[in-house]
Amino acid sequence: MLASKLYSPTLREIPADAEIASHQYMLKAGMIRKNGGGLYSFLPLGRRVELKIEAIVREEMDNIGAQEIMMPIMQPAEIWHESGRWNAYGPEMFKLEDRHGNHFCLGPTHEELITTLVRNELRSYKQMPVTLWQMQNKYRDEIRPRFGLMRSREFVMKDAYSFDVDEEGLHKSYQDEYDAYTRIFTRCGLNFKPVEADSGQIGGNHTHEFMALAQAGEAEIVSCTKCDYAADIEKAVPQTVEMPAEDAKDVELIETPNCSTIEDLAQFLHIPVEKTIKAVAFTIDGEKTVLCMVRGDHEVNDVAVQNFVGGNV
Known part of the structure; x- marks a missing residue:
């Protein structure tokens, strides 16, 4: 295709709500356009970048034997009631009702749906292990969408789910995904660090997030320069420092005017x-x-x- 035919409308002026460099450059280069708070269209150049990233992800998932599927965005409320997360997920969940009075949500994640999908199909341990994955739109009603694609209401997520015979198999599947993510981010040329993280509403007791290190971001991490420990600020446990012992003093009531902090x-x-x-x-x-x-x-x-x-x- 001729470059003169490329649909890539550029901008001279940076929109006022584009606060960080990545958001500004993508708008100026004609890669994305904002359609509403946290809602963006990918133009041809942006879509080509997205497809190249998807190709890397797909290759690495193939390398660990994971199988790609596609699940619906709209999910019935009953499977979320069954897991107990319909109310627990909070106001970020988009909820809707059809003309017959049936309740649904726009999937913020797909644990309930993948479990419903396979629980009547995987009948024997001989069918496991199996890992299923997808690249699908997710929807979260963010209280404050910002920073362009970094925090939006609609976004594409790659999510994978393994079903294993025992805990040993679970750990192997987890490590396979960990290694695959390491290769994916390395191939994408990112400066990143895997850190321990809180699992949030998804649950579990062992979670890592792969953080791209940048001046502008949505999370803070702490890491040790003398060991491999790294965690996001929500998961990090501060080192306990013993205070020197002191003799107890008598209790005294003291006025503290103008001391607000x-x-x-x-x-x-x-x-x-x-x-x-x-x-x-x-x-x-x-x-x-x-x-x-x-x-x-x-x-x-x-x-x-x-x-x-x-x-x-």
Whole structure:
């Protein structure tokens, strides 16, 4: 095809809502166009990039024996009620009702659907292990779509699901996927790091996220320069530092005028902030209040609170 025939409308002016470089460049180069908050069309150049990435993913999934399928975007509510996640998933789930009064959702993920699909078909351990995967649109009603494609309401996700005979087989399938992702991101030329992560609504007790390291992003990670430990900020566990023992003093009531933060308090009392304790309140499911006590120089991890007490913060 002649370049003169290419549909690639470029921009001179950067839209005001394009905050980060990747979003600005994709708009200016005519790769994507915004259709609404968190909704984008891929133009020919953007679609070609997407297809090349999909080809890499498909090759690496073939290499580990995973089989590609395609599941519907719209999912019946009953399978989500069965798993207990219809209400637990929260306001990010797009819910709808058809003309007959049947309830559905636009899939934010596909664990319920893949389980429903195979539970009546895999009848013997001799049929396992099997890994099924897809590249399919996902929908999440983000409270604040931003940064272009980084946080949007509609996006393409590659998701894979393994069914194994035992836990040993599960670990092998997990490692196969881990190695495949490593090869995928390496072939894409990304500077990335696998980190331990919270599994969120998807569940499980062993989760990694592959983070592309960049100045602009949606997550923060911590990593050790002396070992292989790395985790996102929601999963990371701080190293406990023992404080030197001190003699207990008599309890004393002290007025602290104009001390609205723990830093103000520490400065007013002339004590190190790490020798203070602060209380942070959370409302769970809009019904009950949970009070968390942490050291003054620490921050409460709201994801950890949610996992510990259940419900949504």
